[in-house]
Amino acid sequence: MRVLVVGAGIGGLTAALSLHAAGIDVRLVDRADELRPLGVGINLLPHATGALAGLGLHEHLAAQAVATSELVHFDRFGNEIWREPRGLAAGHDWPQYSVHRGRLQALLLAAVRDRLGAGAVRTGHRFVTAVEESGRVRAVIQDRRDETTTEWDTDVLVGADGLHSAVRSYLYPKEGAPRWNGIRMWRGTAAAPPFLTGSSMLMAGSNHTAKMVAYPLATAADDGTVPVNWVAEVQTPHSAQGAADWTRTGRLADIAPHYRDWHIAGLDIGALLAATETVLEYPMVDRDPLPRWSFGRITLLGDAAHPMYPIGSNGGSQAILDAIALAAALRECADPADGLAAYESARRESANAVVLANRDMPMDRTLRLVAERAPHGFTRVEDVLSTAELRAITDGYRRTSATR
Template identity: 55%
Template sequence: MSEAPVLIAGAGIGGLTAALSLHAAGIDALVLESSRDIRPLGVGMNLLPHGVRELTELGLGDDLAELGVATAEHHFCDSAGNQLFTEPRGLAQGYHWPQYSLHRGELQLLLLERVRQRLGPDAVRTGMRLLDFTEHPGTVRVRVQDRARDADETLEGTALIGADGLHSTVRSRLHPQEGPLSWSGQRMWRGTTVMQQPFLTGRSMVVASDGTASLVAYPIGRDRVNWVCLVRIAEPGPLPADGAVTAADDHREGRLNDALAHYDGWSIDWLDVPELLKNSDHILEYPMVDREPLPAWGRGRVTLLGDAAHPMYPAGANGASQAVLDARVLAHELAQAGDDTPAGLAAYEHARLDATAGVVLAGRAMERAAGPAMLDRDRLAQIMDFYRKMADSEVAELNARPSLTVPRTGS
C-alpha cells in the first residue's frame, strides 16, 4: 500500500467513482471537494451500459436499479408527435447491462455514501479549494485552502487526479495557454416535472424537434420527468466573454418564458410540452459547450479525469459514463503499474485520450448535423449509427471486453 494516498480533486461522479475504484484495487485515495456541502444539485442524466457495467462491478448494481429507470427506447418524433425513428436501448438493444435514467445529484450522493462507507468517513474532505500543486521526487504536493478555517494547507500524495469539472483548476495549471470554451451556438434549459401519467412505454426517452428547437424528455423515477430544451441562437464558435450565454454550469436559474417561446404551437397528444415546462419545480439554463481535445492530459504524477479532461456536448448522453470509465481504467492501470505511478498514469492516458476525443468529436458532429436532419428518418438513423461507432460503444465489444476489476494489492 502506498504511504501517501492518490489525491482526487473533485467529488463529482468521476472523482467519487475513482475513489471507489482505487480502493477496490487496494490503493489509498483522498477526495478534496471545494464545496463545503455536497447537495443533490442538477437534474436528470443517463448512465449508458458501459457506465452501468463499471458501477455494477463496484457492487452498485442493486443501488442503480433502485435509483433509476431502465430506459427501453429512444423515440424520435416531430413537434406534432409523429414518429420518425425508434431505437431500443440497454438490455433491449442486446447489452448485458441496462441503460439508466436518473437524477444526477442522487447518483452523486449514492457514490459519496459508498465512498465514506468503504474508505472511511474522512475519505472526502469538503470545503477544500485546490490552489496549486508541485511535483517532487516520489510525490506531488497540493496546496489547498480550507474554506472553513480560511487557512492554506499542503497535502502530499502519490498522484493528483483533476476530476474538478468543466472549470478545472488542475487543467488550467497544466494547460495555462488554453483558450475559451467552444460553444455550439445553442442555449439549453433543463428542469424536472412530476407527471403522474407516464408517456409511451413509461421507460422511453423522447427526442422531438421542429427543425429549429428540440426537446428531450425522459422519466428519472418517483414520477419525475427530466426535460431539456435546446435552441440554436448562433453559429458554433468560442464562448462569448459577455452576454446571456456565459454561464457554463448547471446552476444558473433560467426563465420559463424564455424557453416556452420556442415551443408555441407544438401539439403532441401524448406529451403536453408547454405544461411539462410550466410545471417544473425549477429551471436551469446554460450554453452547450465543450473543448477541443487535448494532445495530452497531464504529466508525471498529475492527470485529468471526466469533464476536466474531455468536456463534451450532451449529445449521446455519454459524459457521466465516460467519467466512470475513466475512473475504472485509472485504477486498473495504477494497480498494474505497482510503485511506478507515473507509468500507470501514462498508461491510463494512452488508453483513454484518443477514445474520449472520439466521443467528443462524435457528439459535436451529431449536434451540428441535427436541426432539419432531425425530421429526416434516414438521416436520423445515419447520425445515431455514426455516434455509436465513434463513441466505441457497440454491443458486442462491450459484452466481450474483459473486466477492469483487478485483485486488491493491499488491505
C-alpha cells in the same frame, strides 16, 4: 501508493471507489462547502452501468433509476421519425439507466464514506497549485472557510474537478474559456403522465431551431404521474454565452414560446414546462481535445479531461470509464507515472473521439432535413428521408456512444 482526487463529482467518487477496490489509499477534496444532490437527470449507458455493477452498486442504482427501453425521435408535430431499443432491449448485458444526477452522486458519496471512512472526502477545500519533486507531488490546498492553505503529500494527483477544473488550468494556464456552439439549454423536472412505454426517452424537433428531450426518472407515483426530466435546446447564436454554471437559474418565459402547442406521444410539453418549479440554464459548451492529460504524477479525469456536448448520453458514462481505467492502470504499474501513462493510453484517444463526434451532431443534421423537407409535418417518414439518411441516425449514435 496514495492518490489525491480533486473533485467529488461522479467521476471523482467513482475513481475513489475503484482505487480503493484496487488496494490504493485515496483521499478526495471538493471546493463545495457541502455535497448536496444538485442537478437534474443523467443517463448512464450500459458499459457504465456494468462498471458500477463491478463496484457492487447495481442494486442500489436500480432502485433509484429507470431502465431505459427505447429512444424515439419525433418532429415538432409529433410524427415519429425513428426509434431504437436501448439497454437490455438492445441486447446489452446491462441496462441503460435514467437517474437523477444528485441521487447518483449521493449514492456514490455514501459508498465512499462507508468503504473509505467518513473523513475520506474533505469539503470546502480547493486546489491551488502543485509541485512534483523527489517522486512525490505536493499539492497546495486552500480551506475556503478561513483561506488557510496546507500542503498535501501524495504519490498521484487526479484532477476530476469538472469543466472549470483548477487542475487543468494549472496544467494548461493559457487555455481560456470553454467553447460555445450557440445552443442554449434549459433543464428541469416535473410530474407528468407516463408516455410511450413508460421507460422511453423522447426527442423531438431539431437543434437548428428548437429541440426537446424528455425521459422519466422513476416509476409512477400513487397519482399515476412520473417525474419527467426535460432538456430544451434552442439555437441562440446572437445572444451572449452567459456563465457555464449548472446552478444558474433560467426563466420559463424564455423557453415556453419555442414549444407552444407541442404535444408529443401523449406528453404536453407546454404543461410540463409550466409545472416545473426550478429551471436551470446552461450554454452548450465543451473544450478542444487535449494532446495529453498526464504530466508525471498528475493527470485529469472526466469533464476535467474531456468536457463534451451532451450528445449520446455520454458525459457521465465516459467519466466512469476513466475511473475504472485509472484504477486498473495504477494497480498494474509499480511506478505511478507509468500507471498514469498507461491510463491515458487506454482512455484519451477514445474520449477525445467522442468529443469530436458530439460536435459533428450527425443525428441532428438528419432531423434538420426533416424540418426543411416537411415543415408542416408528414404522414410517412419514408417520404421524407431515404433509407441511408435514416441509417445515419443509428450510425451517429454508435459514434457518440463509445464503449471503451
